[in-house]
Amino acid sequence: MVDWRRPAIVVAEDIALVKLVHVLGGVYIWEIVSCLDFEYSFISKKRKFTWSFLLYLGCRWFPLFAIALQFLGFDVSHKINCQACAVFSFMFAYLSFMCTSALIILRVAVLWNHSKIIIAFVCAVWIANTAIYVYSLITLRSTWIGILCAILHTHHSRISVLSTLTTDIVLLVLMLAGLKRWKNAPKSGGVWRLLRTQGLIWVLIVTLVEVPPAVFISLDLNDAMNMTFQAFALVISPLGAARLFRQLIDYPASNGVVKVVNEPHSEHSIPFSHQSHQTRKQHGSEGGTVVLDILSVKTTDSEVPKGETFEGANIV
Structure with missing residues (x-):
């Protein structure tokens, strides 16, 4: 049986953690650079600016700041203020998780009308989870050990890890339940098409990636093992939320449909062009009801008198 507290094992795990953080940091930097054109489209006003875009930026850039501070703590050749470095690194990590949850909450709100x-x-x-993050920051302790900054008593962060996992599970369940409420679900290609269209696969990834950190920090094998899977979560969770945001905005035009119901038992579908940064308009017939598909901002039916226009916007 492996003694995870044996000094040789602890040193080996510390070295493995440092290498892992550098690999994950490289992957995340590539992710940042590869999608800069999307952010530029908002800055250059090619896309309509929305306040949810600020949450997207938080999901993208806060993890990078956290990773940069981890690099600093691992790679410096002289002693630094480890406590400040650790606090700011965890603060940016928690801010990224808060933005990730907030983006998913916006999705839940739309699905539940x-x-x-x-x-x-x-x-x-979300507020309770944020309060736990603040408590974790207050109780965080770090010091210089050997040649790197080390977090002390990492098992104390168990409450924040479990809180993040619980929050993600609650949001995932609410999204699944919200999808079942869609009236046009049977006509939209089944549950799997809805999952793909709504981007729930990314929400599922965001949730599942929080399971290993919760398991290992509960086992509390050693400090390095407690932190290893948290490094994965720091990269994958915001990455998934950011990709969900981009997927909802850049969803292919061929899947957009407006259904116009003229009579209680008859309907026809009208394809429309999908332009995520512009408002879409469709004319309804007299007495008809326009039902937007899953790209729309509302799930309720809206009465559209003859000659008037129904305006819909994509969910961001």
Whole structure:
């Protein structure tokens, strides 16, 4: 049986953690650089700016700041203020998780048609999770050990890891439940098409990546093992949320459909062009009801009198 507390094992795990963080940092830097054109499209006003874009930026850049501070703590050749370095690194990591959850909460709100009860519930969960992050930062301790900055008593972060996992599970369940409420679900290609279209596969990845950190920090084998899978979560979670955001904006035009119902038992579909940075407009017939597909901002039916225009916008 392996003694995970044996000094030789601890040193080996510390070295493995340093190498892993550098590999993950390289992957994330590539992700940042490869998608800069998307952000530039907002800055250059080719896409319509929305405040949710700020959450997207948080998902993208806060992890990079956290990783940069981890590089600093691992690679410096002289002693630095480890406590400050660790606090700011974890602060940026927690900010990225908060932005990730906030983006998913926006999705949940749309799927539940902006239900006040659902919004109040998910906001309460998000605030409670944020409070736990603040507590974790206050209790965080770090010091210089050997040639690198080391986090002390990493098992104390168990509460924040479990809180993040719980929050993601709650949001995933609410999204799945919200999808079942869609009236046009049977006509949209089945559950798997909805999952793909809504980007839930990324939400599932964001949730699953939080499981290993929760398991290993509960086992508390040693400090390095406690931190290893948290490094994975720091990269994969915001990466998944950011890709979800881009998927919803850049969803192919061929999948956009507006269904116009003229009578209770008859309907026809009208394809429309998908331009994520512009408002889409469709004319309804007299007495008809326009039902937007899953790219629309509302799931409820809207009465469209003759000659008037229904305006829809993609979910961001």
